[in-house]
Amino acid sequence: MNPRVTEFLDEFRETVAECRRFCYAARAREFQAESITTLDTLESDIAALKAEMVELRDEDAANCLLSLSLAARALSYELNMWVALKDDSAALAWDCLVEAQTCASDAVCAHRISDHLEQYVDRLEILEGLLFPPITFMSAGMVIQESHCSICGCEYGDCDHAKGEVYMGEMCTRVITKAALQGASIVPEPANKHARMVGISDGDGMRDLLTWRLIPPADDEGSATGG
Amino acid sequence: MNVQEEGFVDVVQRARDLGCRVPTGLALLPRNFESAGSKDELLHESEAPTVRILWRRAGLVETPIEPEGERFPQISEKSFDEWVAPTIFVSGALMSQNPAVLSVALGVISNYLTECLKGIPMRSREAKLDVVVQVGKGQYRRLHYKGPVEGLQELPAIAREVGWNEPEGD
Numbered sequence: 001m002n003p004r005v006t007e008f009l010d011e012f013r014e015t016v017a018e019c020r021r022f023c024y025a026a027r028a029r030e031f032q033a034e035s036i037t038t039l040d041t042l043e044s045d046i047a048a049l050k051a052e053m054v055e056l057r058d059e060d061a062a063n064c065l066l067s068l069s070l071a072a073r074a075l076s077y078e079l080n081m082w083v084a085l086k087d088d089s090a091a092l093a094w095d096c097l098v099e100a101q102t103c104a105s106d107a108v109c110a111h112r113i114s115d116h117l118e119q120y121v122d123r124l125e126i127l128e129g130l131l132f133p134p135i136t137f138m139s140a141g142m143v144i145q146e147s148h149c150s151i152c153g154c155e156y157g158d159c160d161h162a163k164g165e166v167y168m169g170e171m172c173t174r175v176i177t178k179a180a181l182q183g184a185s186i187v188p189e190p191a192n193k194h195a196r197m198v199g200i201s202d203g204d205g206m207r208d209l210l211t212w213r214l215i216p217p218a219d220d221e222g223s224a225t226g227g
Numbered sequence: 228m229n230v231q232e233e234g235f236v237d238v239v240q241r242a243r244d245l246g247c248r249v250p251t252g253l254a255l256l257p258r259n260f261e262s263a264g265s266k267d268e269l270l271h272e273s274e275a276p277t278v279r280i281l282w283r284r285a286g287l288v289e290t291p292i293e294p295e296g297e298r299f300p301q302i303s304e305k306s307f308d309e310w311v312a313p314t315i316f317v318s319g320a321l322m323s324q325n326p327a328v329l330s331v332a333l334g335v336i337s338n339y340l341t342e343c344l345k346g347i348p349m350r351s352r353e354a355k356l357d358v359v360v361q362v363g364k365g366q367y368r369r370l371h372y373k374g375p376v377e378g379l380q381e382l383p384a385i386a387r388e389v390g391w392n393e394p395e396g397d
Binding site for chain 2: 097104106107108109115117118121122125139141142143144146147156157158161162163165167174176179180181182189216
Protein backbone atom coordinates (compact mmCIF):
# COMPACT_ATOMS: atom_id res chain seq x y z
CA MET A 1 0.00 0.00 0.00
CA ASN A 2 1.17 3.52 -0.74
CA PRO A 3 2.84 4.97 2.43
CA ARG A 4 0.68 8.12 2.23
CA VAL A 5 -2.45 5.97 2.40
CA THR A 6 -1.04 3.81 5.19
CA GLU A 7 -0.31 6.95 7.18
CA PHE A 8 -3.81 8.31 6.49
CA LEU A 9 -5.43 5.05 7.66
CA ASP A 10 -4.57 5.84 11.30
CA GLU A 11 -6.35 9.19 11.06
CA PHE A 12 -9.30 7.54 9.30
CA ARG A 13 -9.72 4.82 11.90
CA GLU A 14 -9.45 7.27 14.78
CA THR A 15 -12.07 9.62 13.31
CA VAL A 16 -14.46 6.82 12.42
CA ALA A 17 -14.17 5.27 15.89
CA GLU A 18 -14.92 8.66 17.44
CA CYS A 19 -18.03 9.15 15.26
CA ARG A 20 -19.31 5.59 15.71
CA ARG A 21 -19.71 6.33 19.43
CA PHE A 22 -22.76 8.38 18.49
CA CYS A 23 -24.54 5.79 16.35
CA TYR A 24 -27.12 5.03 19.02
CA ALA A 25 -30.61 6.41 19.63
CA ALA A 26 -29.69 7.50 23.17
CA ARG A 27 -26.77 9.70 22.12
CA ALA A 28 -27.47 13.43 22.01
CA ARG A 29 -28.54 14.96 18.73
CA GLU A 30 -25.89 17.70 18.85
CA PHE A 31 -23.04 15.17 19.00
CA GLN A 32 -24.56 13.26 16.11
CA ALA A 33 -24.81 16.45 14.03
CA GLU A 34 -21.21 17.32 14.95
CA SER A 35 -20.05 13.87 13.86
CA ILE A 36 -21.75 14.31 10.49
CA THR A 37 -19.71 17.47 9.94
CA THR A 38 -16.54 15.65 11.01
CA LEU A 39 -17.24 12.87 8.52
CA ASP A 40 -17.90 15.39 5.74
CA THR A 41 -14.42 16.81 6.36
CA LEU A 42 -12.94 13.33 6.41
CA GLU A 43 -14.58 12.56 3.05
CA SER A 44 -13.06 15.73 1.58
CA ASP A 45 -9.63 14.67 2.82
CA ILE A 46 -10.11 11.21 1.29
CA ALA A 47 -11.17 12.74 -2.04
CA ALA A 48 -8.04 14.90 -2.15
CA LEU A 49 -5.75 11.96 -1.37
CA LYS A 50 -7.58 9.76 -3.90
CA ALA A 51 -7.01 12.38 -6.59
CA GLU A 52 -3.28 12.23 -5.78
CA MET A 53 -3.27 8.43 -6.07
CA VAL A 54 -5.13 8.56 -9.38
CA GLU A 55 -2.52 11.04 -10.60
CA LEU A 56 0.16 8.52 -9.60
CA ARG A 57 -1.82 5.73 -11.36
CA ASP A 58 -1.77 3.75 -8.09
CA GLU A 59 -4.96 1.78 -8.65
CA ASP A 60 -4.91 -0.24 -5.43
CA ALA A 61 -4.52 2.92 -3.34
CA ALA A 62 -7.24 4.73 -5.31
CA ASN A 63 -9.64 1.79 -4.88
CA CYS A 64 -8.81 1.58 -1.19
CA LEU A 65 -9.61 5.28 -0.77
CA LEU A 66 -12.90 4.87 -2.63
CA SER A 67 -13.78 2.14 -0.16
CA LEU A 68 -12.86 4.35 2.81
CA SER A 69 -14.88 7.20 1.37
CA LEU A 70 -17.95 4.98 1.01
CA ALA A 71 -17.48 3.66 4.55
CA ALA A 72 -17.33 7.21 5.95
CA ARG A 73 -20.42 8.16 3.93
CA ALA A 74 -22.31 5.10 5.21
CA LEU A 75 -21.58 6.14 8.77
CA SER A 76 -22.62 9.72 8.02
CA TYR A 77 -25.92 8.50 6.56
CA GLU A 78 -26.54 6.37 9.63
CA LEU A 79 -25.99 9.40 11.86
CA ASN A 80 -28.31 11.41 9.60
CA MET A 81 -30.89 8.68 10.11
CA TRP A 82 -30.71 9.02 13.90
CA VAL A 83 -30.98 12.82 13.63
CA ALA A 84 -33.95 12.57 11.26
CA LEU A 85 -35.75 10.20 13.61
CA LYS A 86 -35.24 12.68 16.44
CA ASP A 87 -36.56 15.43 14.17
CA ASP A 88 -39.68 13.32 13.52
CA SER A 89 -38.80 12.97 9.84
CA ALA A 90 -39.45 9.29 9.28
CA ALA A 91 -39.30 9.38 5.47
CA LEU A 92 -35.92 11.16 5.52
CA ALA A 93 -34.66 8.68 8.12
CA TRP A 94 -35.67 5.79 5.87
CA ASP A 95 -33.88 7.32 2.89
CA CYS A 96 -30.75 7.84 4.99
CA LEU A 97 -30.81 4.21 6.16
CA VAL A 98 -31.12 2.97 2.56
CA GLU A 99 -28.20 5.19 1.51
CA ALA A 100 -26.14 3.92 4.46
CA GLN A 101 -26.84 0.32 3.42
CA THR A 102 -25.90 1.04 -0.20
CA CYS A 103 -22.67 2.82 0.71
CA ALA A 104 -21.65 0.12 3.19
CA SER A 105 -22.26 -2.63 0.62
CA ASP A 106 -20.33 -0.74 -2.05
CA ALA A 107 -17.46 -0.12 0.39
CA VAL A 108 -17.14 -3.87 0.98
CA CYS A 109 -17.09 -4.55 -2.77
CA ALA A 110 -14.69 -1.71 -3.57
CA HIS A 111 -11.63 -2.97 -1.70
CA ARG A 112 -10.60 -5.65 0.79
CA ILE A 113 -9.76 -2.90 3.32
CA SER A 114 -13.48 -2.83 4.16
CA ASP A 115 -14.08 -6.59 4.38
CA HIS A 116 -14.88 -6.20 8.07
CA LEU A 117 -17.86 -3.99 7.16
CA GLU A 118 -19.89 -7.09 6.33
CA GLN A 119 -20.83 -6.99 10.03
CA TYR A 120 -21.84 -3.35 9.67
CA VAL A 121 -24.07 -4.30 6.71
CA ASP A 122 -25.77 -6.83 9.00
CA ARG A 123 -26.16 -4.17 11.71
CA LEU A 124 -27.92 -1.84 9.28
CA GLU A 125 -30.19 -4.70 8.23
CA ILE A 126 -31.11 -5.29 11.87
CA LEU A 127 -31.77 -1.57 12.40
CA GLU A 128 -34.10 -1.61 9.40
CA GLY A 129 -36.25 -4.27 11.04
CA LEU A 130 -36.20 -2.69 14.49
CA LEU A 131 -36.71 0.98 13.63
CA PHE A 132 -39.15 0.85 10.73
CA PRO A 133 -42.47 -0.92 10.19
CA PRO A 134 -42.74 -3.59 7.47
CA ILE A 135 -42.50 -1.84 4.12
CA THR A 136 -44.11 -2.75 0.83
CA PHE A 137 -41.54 -2.36 -1.93
CA MET A 138 -42.17 -1.72 -5.59
CA SER A 139 -40.06 -2.78 -8.54
CA ALA A 140 -40.09 -1.43 -12.06
CA GLY A 141 -39.64 -3.96 -14.83
CA MET A 142 -38.13 -2.59 -18.02
CA VAL A 143 -36.69 -3.63 -21.34
CA ILE A 144 -33.26 -2.09 -21.74
CA GLN A 145 -32.57 -0.90 -25.26
CA GLU A 146 -29.42 1.20 -24.73
CA SER A 147 -26.97 1.51 -21.88
CA HIS A 148 -23.39 2.54 -21.48
CA CYS A 149 -20.43 1.91 -19.22
CA SER A 150 -19.83 4.64 -16.62
CA ILE A 151 -16.07 4.19 -16.87
CA CYS A 152 -15.41 4.58 -20.59
CA GLY A 153 -18.77 5.48 -22.13
CA CYS A 154 -18.87 2.45 -24.47
CA GLU A 155 -22.08 0.53 -25.02
CA TYR A 156 -22.28 -1.66 -21.90
CA GLY A 157 -20.90 -5.08 -22.77
CA ASP A 158 -18.63 -3.86 -25.57
CA CYS A 159 -15.77 -2.90 -23.24
CA ASP A 160 -14.13 -4.99 -20.52
CA HIS A 161 -15.49 -3.01 -17.56
CA ALA A 162 -18.05 -4.96 -15.54
CA LYS A 163 -20.57 -3.25 -13.29
CA GLY A 164 -19.78 -3.43 -9.61
CA GLU A 165 -16.05 -3.65 -10.24
CA VAL A 166 -13.73 -0.80 -9.35
CA TYR A 167 -11.28 0.86 -11.73
CA MET A 168 -8.84 3.51 -10.55
CA GLY A 169 -11.05 4.59 -7.66
CA GLU A 170 -14.36 4.55 -9.56
CA MET A 171 -17.03 1.88 -9.35
CA CYS A 172 -18.34 0.80 -12.73
CA THR A 173 -22.08 1.18 -13.18
CA ARG A 174 -24.33 0.48 -16.11
CA VAL A 175 -26.02 3.71 -17.17
CA ILE A 176 -29.34 2.94 -18.83
CA THR A 177 -30.13 5.58 -21.43
CA LYS A 178 -33.06 4.05 -23.31
CA ALA A 179 -35.62 1.63 -21.90
CA ALA A 180 -39.27 0.75 -22.18
CA LEU A 181 -41.16 0.47 -18.91
CA GLN A 182 -42.93 -2.88 -18.62
CA GLY A 183 -44.79 -2.29 -15.39
CA ALA A 184 -44.39 -2.16 -11.65
CA SER A 185 -44.82 -4.97 -9.21
CA ILE A 186 -44.65 -5.57 -5.50
CA VAL A 187 -41.48 -7.44 -4.51
CA PRO A 188 -40.13 -8.58 -1.15
CA GLU A 189 -36.47 -7.80 -1.94
CA PRO A 190 -36.13 -4.80 -4.22
CA ALA A 191 -32.88 -3.67 -5.75
CA ASN A 192 -33.90 -0.13 -4.84
CA LYS A 193 -35.38 0.26 -1.37
CA HIS A 194 -36.32 3.86 -2.10
CA ALA A 195 -39.14 2.48 -4.26
CA ARG A 196 -41.79 1.86 -1.61
CA MET A 197 -45.49 2.37 -1.01
CA VAL A 198 -45.74 5.64 0.89
CA GLY A 199 -49.43 5.80 1.77
CA ILE A 200 -52.60 3.80 2.14
CA SER A 201 -56.18 4.99 2.21
CA ASP A 202 -58.55 4.01 4.97
CA GLY A 203 -61.89 5.43 6.11
CA ASP A 204 -60.23 8.58 7.47
CA GLY A 205 -58.12 9.46 4.42
CA MET A 206 -54.61 8.68 3.22
CA ARG A 207 -52.17 7.51 5.88
CA ASP A 208 -48.38 7.75 5.78
CA LEU A 209 -47.22 4.14 5.98
CA LEU A 210 -44.17 5.03 8.08
CA THR A 211 -45.73 7.36 10.67
CA TRP A 212 -49.39 6.27 10.35
CA ARG A 213 -50.34 9.95 10.35
CA LEU A 214 -53.04 11.22 8.00
CA ILE A 215 -51.49 12.90 4.98
CA PRO A 216 -53.14 16.30 4.40
CA PRO A 217 -54.99 16.34 1.06
CA ALA A 218 -53.43 18.39 -1.73
CA ASP A 219 -54.86 21.92 -1.79
CA ASP A 220 -55.98 22.01 -5.38
CA GLU A 221 -56.83 18.37 -6.05
CA GLY A 222 -58.60 16.65 -3.20
CA SER A 223 -59.04 13.55 -5.34
CA ALA A 224 -55.26 13.07 -5.53
CA THR A 225 -55.20 11.24 -2.19
CA GLY A 226 -58.23 9.12 -2.93
CA GLY A 227 -56.24 5.90 -3.23
CA MET B 228 -29.13 -30.43 -4.58
CA ASN B 229 -30.50 -27.22 -6.10
CA VAL B 230 -30.60 -28.47 -9.70
CA GLN B 231 -33.72 -29.41 -11.63
CA GLU B 232 -33.64 -31.02 -15.05
CA GLU B 233 -36.21 -30.73 -17.84
CA GLY B 234 -36.54 -30.99 -21.60
CA PHE B 235 -35.67 -28.12 -23.92
CA VAL B 236 -36.45 -27.33 -27.54
CA ASP B 237 -34.15 -28.35 -30.39
CA VAL B 238 -31.78 -25.38 -30.14
CA VAL B 239 -30.43 -25.63 -33.67
CA GLN B 240 -33.84 -25.90 -35.30
CA ARG B 241 -35.33 -23.17 -33.12
CA ALA B 242 -32.46 -20.79 -33.90
CA ARG B 243 -32.99 -21.42 -37.62
CA ASP B 244 -36.76 -20.94 -37.32
CA LEU B 245 -36.24 -17.59 -35.59
CA GLY B 246 -33.74 -16.38 -38.16
CA CYS B 247 -30.88 -16.43 -35.67
CA ARG B 248 -27.37 -17.76 -36.04
CA VAL B 249 -27.00 -21.38 -34.95
CA PRO B 250 -24.81 -21.61 -31.85
CA THR B 251 -22.01 -24.07 -32.44
CA GLY B 252 -20.17 -23.76 -29.14
CA LEU B 253 -20.79 -21.66 -26.06
CA ALA B 254 -23.71 -19.22 -26.29
CA LEU B 255 -26.28 -17.24 -24.36
CA LEU B 256 -29.91 -17.98 -25.06
CA PRO B 257 -32.61 -15.34 -24.60
CA ARG B 258 -35.07 -15.80 -21.73
CA ASN B 259 -37.95 -16.47 -24.14
CA PHE B 260 -36.00 -18.50 -26.69
CA GLU B 261 -38.54 -21.33 -26.54
CA SER B 262 -41.68 -19.21 -26.66
CA ALA B 263 -40.95 -16.06 -28.72
CA GLY B 264 -43.12 -15.65 -31.78
CA SER B 265 -40.33 -14.04 -33.78
CA LYS B 266 -36.74 -12.85 -33.50
CA ASP B 267 -37.95 -9.32 -32.69
CA GLU B 268 -39.53 -10.57 -29.46
CA LEU B 269 -36.34 -12.15 -28.10
CA LEU B 270 -35.14 -10.74 -24.78
CA HIS B 271 -31.93 -11.48 -22.94
CA GLU B 272 -31.65 -11.33 -19.18
CA SER B 273 -30.22 -7.98 -18.10
CA GLU B 274 -26.98 -9.64 -16.99
CA ALA B 275 -26.22 -11.06 -20.45
CA PRO B 276 -23.74 -8.26 -21.34
CA THR B 277 -21.97 -8.74 -17.99
CA VAL B 278 -21.53 -12.47 -18.63
CA ARG B 279 -20.15 -11.68 -22.08
CA ILE B 280 -17.61 -9.30 -20.55
CA LEU B 281 -16.50 -11.97 -18.07
CA TRP B 282 -16.19 -14.65 -20.73
CA ARG B 283 -14.28 -12.38 -23.10
CA ARG B 284 -11.83 -11.45 -20.36
CA ALA B 285 -11.34 -15.16 -19.61
CA GLY B 286 -10.58 -15.87 -23.26
CA LEU B 287 -13.78 -17.86 -23.82
CA VAL B 288 -15.17 -17.67 -27.33
CA GLU B 289 -18.94 -17.33 -27.64
CA THR B 290 -20.91 -18.21 -30.76
CA PRO B 291 -23.76 -15.69 -30.34
CA ILE B 292 -27.17 -16.43 -31.80
CA GLU B 293 -27.78 -12.76 -32.64
CA PRO B 294 -27.47 -12.11 -36.36
CA GLU B 295 -24.32 -10.13 -37.21
CA GLY B 296 -24.61 -6.51 -36.07
CA GLU B 297 -27.84 -7.03 -34.10
CA ARG B 298 -28.44 -6.79 -30.37
CA PHE B 299 -31.34 -8.22 -28.42
CA PRO B 300 -32.82 -5.93 -25.76
CA GLN B 301 -32.52 -7.09 -22.16
CA ILE B 302 -35.23 -7.38 -19.57
CA SER B 303 -34.54 -5.96 -16.14
CA GLU B 304 -36.65 -6.74 -13.11
CA LYS B 305 -35.25 -4.83 -10.18
CA SER B 306 -35.70 -7.40 -7.50
CA PHE B 307 -32.68 -8.45 -5.51
CA ASP B 308 -33.50 -11.74 -3.89
CA GLU B 309 -31.26 -13.45 -6.44
CA TRP B 310 -28.87 -12.74 -9.33
CA VAL B 311 -30.49 -13.98 -12.52
CA ALA B 312 -28.02 -15.18 -15.13
CA PRO B 313 -28.83 -15.66 -18.78
CA THR B 314 -29.34 -19.20 -20.05
CA ILE B 315 -26.02 -20.76 -21.04
CA PHE B 316 -25.89 -23.14 -23.98
CA VAL B 317 -23.05 -25.58 -24.61
CA SER B 318 -23.10 -27.63 -27.79
CA GLY B 319 -22.38 -31.34 -27.75
CA ALA B 320 -19.42 -30.76 -30.04
CA LEU B 321 -17.82 -28.28 -27.66
CA MET B 322 -18.48 -30.51 -24.65
CA SER B 323 -16.64 -33.37 -26.35
CA GLN B 324 -13.75 -31.19 -27.58
CA ASN B 325 -13.34 -29.26 -24.35
CA PRO B 326 -15.10 -30.89 -21.38
CA ALA B 327 -13.76 -28.18 -19.03
CA VAL B 328 -15.40 -25.32 -20.90
CA LEU B 329 -18.51 -25.19 -18.72
CA SER B 330 -16.43 -25.23 -15.53
CA VAL B 331 -14.44 -22.24 -16.80
CA ALA B 332 -17.57 -20.42 -18.02
CA LEU B 333 -19.33 -20.86 -14.68
CA GLY B 334 -16.16 -20.30 -12.68
CA VAL B 335 -15.68 -16.75 -13.93
CA ILE B 336 -19.34 -15.97 -13.18
CA SER B 337 -19.03 -17.49 -9.73
CA ASN B 338 -15.85 -15.51 -8.95
CA TYR B 339 -17.46 -12.27 -10.13
CA LEU B 340 -20.56 -12.87 -8.02
CA THR B 341 -18.55 -13.78 -4.94
CA GLU B 342 -16.86 -10.37 -5.14
CA CYS B 343 -19.87 -8.32 -6.16
CA LEU B 344 -22.36 -9.85 -3.74
CA LYS B 345 -20.14 -9.90 -0.66
CA GLY B 346 -21.47 -6.52 0.43
CA ILE B 347 -25.10 -7.56 0.59
CA PRO B 348 -26.81 -9.55 3.34
CA MET B 349 -26.08 -13.28 3.18
CA ARG B 350 -29.71 -14.30 2.51
CA SER B 351 -29.69 -12.33 -0.77
CA ARG B 352 -26.50 -13.90 -2.11
CA GLU B 353 -28.25 -16.35 -4.39
CA ALA B 354 -28.01 -16.99 -8.10
CA LYS B 355 -30.42 -18.40 -10.63
CA LEU B 356 -28.92 -19.91 -13.74
CA ASP B 357 -29.97 -22.31 -16.51
CA VAL B 358 -27.64 -24.43 -18.59
CA VAL B 359 -28.86 -26.10 -21.77
CA VAL B 360 -26.91 -29.13 -22.92
CA GLN B 361 -27.27 -31.46 -25.85
CA VAL B 362 -28.24 -35.00 -24.86
CA GLY B 363 -28.55 -36.51 -28.33
CA LYS B 364 -29.04 -35.55 -31.94
CA GLY B 365 -31.60 -32.74 -31.88
CA GLN B 366 -32.27 -33.42 -28.20
CA TYR B 367 -31.55 -30.95 -25.43
CA ARG B 368 -32.13 -30.65 -21.71
CA ARG B 369 -32.15 -27.69 -19.41
CA LEU B 370 -30.48 -27.76 -15.98
CA HIS B 371 -32.02 -25.16 -13.71
CA TYR B 372 -29.98 -24.01 -10.72
CA LYS B 373 -31.19 -21.78 -7.90
CA GLY B 374 -29.20 -21.39 -4.74
CA PRO B 375 -25.98 -20.07 -3.21
CA VAL B 376 -23.33 -18.80 -5.62
CA GLU B 377 -20.81 -21.42 -4.52
CA GLY B 378 -23.26 -24.16 -5.58
CA LEU B 379 -22.79 -23.23 -9.24
CA GLN B 380 -19.75 -25.51 -9.24
CA GLU B 381 -22.10 -28.51 -9.04
CA LEU B 382 -23.45 -27.85 -12.51
CA PRO B 383 -20.57 -28.89 -14.81
CA ALA B 384 -20.44 -32.43 -13.40
CA ILE B 385 -24.20 -32.82 -13.83
CA ALA B 386 -23.99 -31.39 -17.34
CA ARG B 387 -21.26 -33.88 -18.24
CA GLU B 388 -23.37 -36.69 -16.81
CA VAL B 389 -26.50 -35.88 -18.82
CA GLY B 390 -24.74 -34.36 -21.82
CA TRP B 391 -23.96 -36.05 -25.07
CA ASN B 392 -20.43 -36.13 -26.38
CA GLU B 393 -21.05 -35.53 -30.03
CA PRO B 394 -18.77 -37.72 -32.13
CA GLU B 395 -16.17 -35.69 -33.96
CA GLY B 396 -17.13 -34.92 -37.54
CA ASP B 397 -20.81 -35.62 -36.85
